[in-house]
Amino acid sequence: MRKKLEEKVVFITHGSSFWGKALSDLFQEHGAKLVLGVPPGTKCAQTDNRIEVPIQYTEENSWDNALKTASNKFGQIDVLINNFNHPTAKQTLNSLDTTFYSTVHNYLNSVFLGAKSTIPHLKAAGGGSIVNLVSMYANIGSPASSALASSDGGIRTLSKSIAVQYAKYNIRSNCILMGLFATDRLQNTDTTVSTSQIPMARLGNAEELIHVVLHLSSKDSWYITGTEIIVDGGFSNA
Amino acid sequence: MLDYDRLLAHKTILITGGSQGIGKAIAKLFATHGATLFIGDIATDQARAVEKEIVGQGGKCTALSLNVTAEQEWTDLVNKVVAETGTIDVLVNNAGTNIRKPLLEMSLTEWEQVINVNVNGVFLGMSAVIPRMIANRTGNIINMSSVAGLLGHLKAAAYSSSKGAVRSLTKAAAVQYGSHGIRINSIHPGMIYSPMTAATLDNKEQLEQLEKTIPLGRVGLTDDVAQAALFLASDASSYMTGSEMVIDGGQSCYFTFNGSFPW
Ligand SMILES: NC(=O)c1ccc[n+]([C@@H]2O[C@H](COP(=O)([O-])OP(=O)(O)OC[C@H]3O[C@@H](n4cnc5c(N)ncnc54)[C@H](O)[C@@H]3O)[C@@H](O)[C@H]2O)c1
Numbered sequence: 134m135r136k137k138l139e140e141k142v143v144f145i146t147h148g149s150s151f152w153g154k155a156l157s158d159l160f161q162e163h164g165a166k167l168v169l170g171v172p173p174g175t176k177c178a179q180t181d182n183r184i185e186v187p188i189q190y191t192e193e194n195s196w197d198n199a200l201k202t203a204s205n206k207f208g209q210i211d212v213l214i215n216n217f218n219h220p221t222a223k224q225t226l227n228s229l230d231t232t233f234y235s236t237v238h239n240y241l242n243s244v245f246l247g248a249k250s251t252i253p254h255l256k257a258a259g260g261g262s263i264v265n266l267v268s269m270y271a272n273i274g275s276p277a278s279s280a281l282a283s284s285d286g287g288i289r290t291l292s293k294s295i296a297v298q299y300a301k302y303n304i305r306s307n308c309i310l311m312g313l314f315a316t317d318r319l320q321n322t323d324t325t326v327s328t329s330q331i332p333m334a335r336l337g338n339a340e341e342l343i344h345v346v347l348h349l350s351s352k353d354s355w356y357i358t359g360t361e362i363i364v365d366g367g368f369s370n371a
Numbered sequence: 372m373l374d375y376d377r378l379l380a381h382k383t384i385l386i387t388g389g390s391q392g393i394g395k396a397i398a399k400l401f402a403t404h405g406a407t408l409f410i411g412d413i414a415t416d417q418a419r420a421v422e423k424e425i426v427g428q429g430g431k432c433t434a435l436s437l438n439v440t441a442e443q444e445w446t447d448l449v450n451k452v453v454a455e456t457g458t459i460d461v462l463v464n465n466a467g468t469n470i471r472k473p474l475l476e477m478s479l480t481e482w483e484q485v486i487n488v489n490v491n492g493v494f495l496g497m498s499a500v501i502p503r504m505i506a507n508r509t510g511n512i513i514n515m516s517s518v519a520g521l522l523g524h525l526k527a528a529a530y531s532s533s534k535g536a537v538r539s540l541t542k543a544a545a546v547q548y549g550s551h552g553i554r555i556n557s558i559h560p561g562m563i564y565s566p567m568t569a570a571t572l573d574n575k576e577q578l579e580q581l582e583k584t585i586p587l588g589r590v591g592l593t594d595d596v597a598q599a600a601l602f603l604a605s606d607a608s609s610y611m612t613g614s615e616m617v618i619d620g621g622q623s624c625y626f627t628f629n630g631s632f633p634w
Binding site for chain 2: 134348
């Protein structure tokens with residue numbers, strides 16, 4: 134089978150999370166060399182095609198060190214996946230308390246710092262792709278979490294700014310806006326009500342997201358930049 | 372596991388306006404992924420030439436005559452496809468037309484001509500295939516809109532309106548038929564080199580000026596759009612419906628005062 138990321142080096146944040154694992158399995162099948170961000174203090178595993186790097190996403194130094202380790206190992210970086218690692222909406226329910234600041238700080242700032250530290254590496258590689266995973270509340274109001282809507286809406290337009298500013302180096306930047314997926318987090322949650330509002334009448338499964346990320350990471354989408362792809366079974370258009 | 376060499380094996384796919392430009396690129400790419408193709412186009416001779424080319428390369432393709440604005444022709448064509456293959460899995464509503472004129476210079480007849488092909492054509496196509504897809508409990512429709520359907524375009528009042536309509540028609544139908552297992556999405560190309568745009572893009576001066584407005588610094592190729600259509604037609608996008616894919620080198624993601632890109 135044709136491999137879509139042969140010889141490409143891909144940095145995936147939150148590499149040991151649910152989405153991190155699903156993405157790294159698929160990307161490995163497609164020939165990518167992987168750099169997986171893991172929490173500081175984790176014992177890091179290494180193989181020929183895959184390393185783990187400890188990283189604190191809200192610290193610029195930490196990004197720089199992680200990327201240095203990565204490029205020392207693989208020689209270059211071609212793709213950055215700012216992975217989805219949001220708390221459930223309930224945890225950020227009280228919109229203007231400190232959770233608001235910490236949510237925006239954690240998500241928006243880490244995408245900013247990630248792009249800032251990674252772009253010089255993408256430039257050196259002759260171009261590359263940045264894929265930002267956010268919730269569908271980047272586009273519409275959220276009934277539960279203003280914090281999430283703010284961080285994700287900010288990431289959406291940050292991504293467009295990155296696209297327009299660094300296109301001259303062949304660097305692309307896009308967002309994927311996610312609806313509801315059957316992840317480990319939803320395992321013990323009753324989703325009947327939300328499912329009834331989804332035109333496709335079901336939650337998405339992991340396979341249905343990771344192939345979209347693969348598409349935006351690969352050269353098959355080389356004319357796509359500064360935009361977003363909504364993957365939500367029609368939820369946000371209903 | 373998805374087989375990225377044969378993403379469309381065993382799928383019966385109808386592409387309108389497949390005799391040239393973007394539609395032809397889609398047909399050629401889909402054929403290499405194992406699809407059983409039908410091309411519907413008013414330019415029947417040209418469509419036959421595409422059929423010949425694809426069959427010559429080992430693909431499965433039949434060219435049929437279709438005017439997308441004629442309801443009866445849609446019924447006949449869909450019956451023919453279903454009689455031959457037993458089903459219809461994917462419809463690509465790609466046929467489109469443009470009359471480049473500002474609002475005040477456009478006659479009602481010209482306006483209706485654009486709306487008729489670009490909007491009514493898509494409406495009739497969806498109406499013709501959706502009953503079959505409901506019966507199959509699965510289906511996939513891809514509608515060709517444009518960046519002109521997202522933003523106002525100079526000298527293209529009717530075209531912009533028609534493509535905006537295609538965008539929201541896509542979403543309305545997606546929401547309506549999602550629970551039947553039917554996915555419906557739109558594609559929004561920016562400036563793509565094709566017979567439709569050749570007159571503009573073959574003019575070196577105009578091309579250079581245009582490229583200054585595109586962050587990636589080049590116009591798109593029909594293949595760029597075909598790759599997106601392949602992605603939407605395949606199971607790689609199986610949780611996407613009512614969604615849109617913009618393929619414009621970044622042209623619509625920023626705002627500038629003087630219409631040119633700052634470098
Ligand atoms: N080329 C671009 O830059 C661009 C940008 C955005 C969107 N689009 C859209 O992509 C689609 C394809 O564009 P293209 O550039 O390949 O254009 P094109 O003019 O090269 O091809 C259009 C095709 O549609 C067919 N067609 C026209 N009217 C028809 C009718 N009534 N019934 C059946 N077939 C008909 C034509 O015969 C032709 O084969 C169109 O919908 C167009 O609006 C193109």
